[in-house]
Amino acid sequence: MRHTESLYSVRLLAEQSIAAESDLIQLHARVNALGRRLGLDLLQCERVRLVAAEMATNQTKYAHGHGYIQVWEVGGDSRALDLFAMDWGSGISDLAAAMRDGHSSAGTLGKGLGAISRLSDCSDIFSLPGEQPARPWQGTAVWARFGAGAPNPLWAQTGLFTRAYQDGRCNGDLVALQRADHGMRVLHLDALGHGCPAETIASRALEAFDAGISAKEAIQRIDRVLAEERRGAALALYDLDFTAGAVRSVGAGDLQASILQGNGKQTVRLTPGVIGQVHGSLDLMDWVWPYGAFFMSASDGLRASWDLLSAPGLLRRHPQLIAYFMGQMAGRISDDKSLLLVRNSIGRGGDHDTGTG
Numbered sequence: 144m145r146h147t148e149s150l151y152s153v154r155l156l157a158e159q160s161i162a163a164e165s166d167l168i169q170l171h172a173r174v175n176a177l178g179r180r181l182g183l184d185l186l187q188c189e190r191v192r193l194v195a196a197e198m199a200t201n202q203t204k205y206a207h208g209h210g211y212i213q214v215w216e217v218g219g220d221s222r223a224l225d226l227f228a229m230d231w232g233s234g235i236s237d238l239a240a241a242m243r244d245g246h247s248s249a250g251t252l253g254k255g256l257g258a259i260s261r262l263s264d265c266s267d268i269f270s271l272p273g274e275q276p277a278r279p280w281q282g283t284a285v286w287a288r289f290g291a292g293a294p295n296p297l298w299a300q301t302g303l304f305t306r307a308y309q310d311g312r313c314n315g316d317l318v319a320l321q322r323a324d325h326g327m328r329v330l331h332l333d334a335l336g337h338g339c340p341a342e343t344i345a346s347r348a349l350e351a352f353d354a355g356i357s358a359k360e361a362i363q364r365i366d367r368v369l370a371e372e373r374r375g376a377a378l379a380l381y382d383l384d385f386t387a388g389a390v391r392s393v394g395a396g397d398l399q400a401s402i403l404q405g406n407g408k409q410t411v412r413l414t415p416g417v418i419g420q421v422h423g424s425l426d427l428m429d430w431v432w433p434y435g436a437f438f439m440s441a442s443d444g445l446r447a448s449w450d451l452l453s454a455p456g457l458l459r460r461h462p463q464l465i466a467y468f469m470g471q472m473a474g475r476i477s478d479d480k481s482l483l484l485v486r487n488s489i490g491r492g493g494d495h496d497t498g499t500g
């Protein structure tokens with residue numbers, strides 16, 4: 144039996160570059176106000192402020208202000224605040240050494256990166272150093288999460304990115320996660336157009352989604368509802384089974400879905416067309432999802448030409464860091480954007496791998 148609530152969501156609250164001391168003062172005020180609004184206590188807010196300061200200091204020293212820090216609201220089963228810092232600096236050549244207290248390449252105490260890990264509930268860092276002309280990016284990306292309640296078990300294996308066109312208040316892209324017996328069911332939808340009319344269609348589709356019936360019956364029901372609304376969407380349902388190591392998919396439209404493992408990529412194909420309008424047969428398809436592999440689904444708000452495998456080592460990082468990183472690198476400025484990444488984290492003995500990377 145599945146529950147109808149969405150278990151996980153993210154929403155961008157603020158984005159700021161750090162070029163002067165006044166920017167850091169403004170960032171401190173922002174993260175404190177947002178943290179309190181999300182239910183963090185005074186100690187947690189102080190931890191957020193310290194981590195934001197370390198992120199800003201690192202960008203000032205090593206990226207000379209060529210970067211930014213984002214603040215995200217995490218919703219669903221557990222509320223939290225995310226900080227995500229990304230820069231286009233020189234990168235970190237020895238990340239393991241940089242995490243140890245006392246290490247510094249700038250003559251300082253070198254406690255910043257280690258402090259980020261200790262002060263947050265979950266965190267991870269990705270860096271590509273040196274001059275590599277063939278790479279689309281070099282620099283450092285840092286993610287840290289601060290929970291207002293008990294951690295959501297999904298935090299260990301799930302990464303999500305959603306961002307509205309021009310950062311508007313309405314988003315026609317929707318990702319909803321629901322519990323299932325051996326994993327989760329995913330509804331991923333990209334309504335035609337953008338803004339509030341598209342978000343209304345996404346909401347109608349979510350209301351029509353009956354989690355107690357089969358995926359094929361559920362998508363047929365949504366198809367009828369959207370047809371009555373005379374609006375359409377690229378839409379897919381995915382049943383992710385951790386124990387069996389399998390993905391079952393059904394849907395239609397321009398969503399990019401795949402299974403990623405090592406240097407390999409298998410495309411999860413959907414039926415051509417638009418749900419609620421004209422499309423081919425909505426057939427169920429089954430895919431092998433090995434232990435440690437990622438399932439990924441992205442709307443066309445992210446460029447299909449940008450390849451996760453072009454950033455060596457990225458797939459070894461936490462799914463949430465990867466999702467934020469890819470959203471920045473591959474996102475189009477002319478559309479709503481959404482991306483889901485789920486790592487199959489059930490060990491060979493049937494136990495969850497709950498490490499945070």
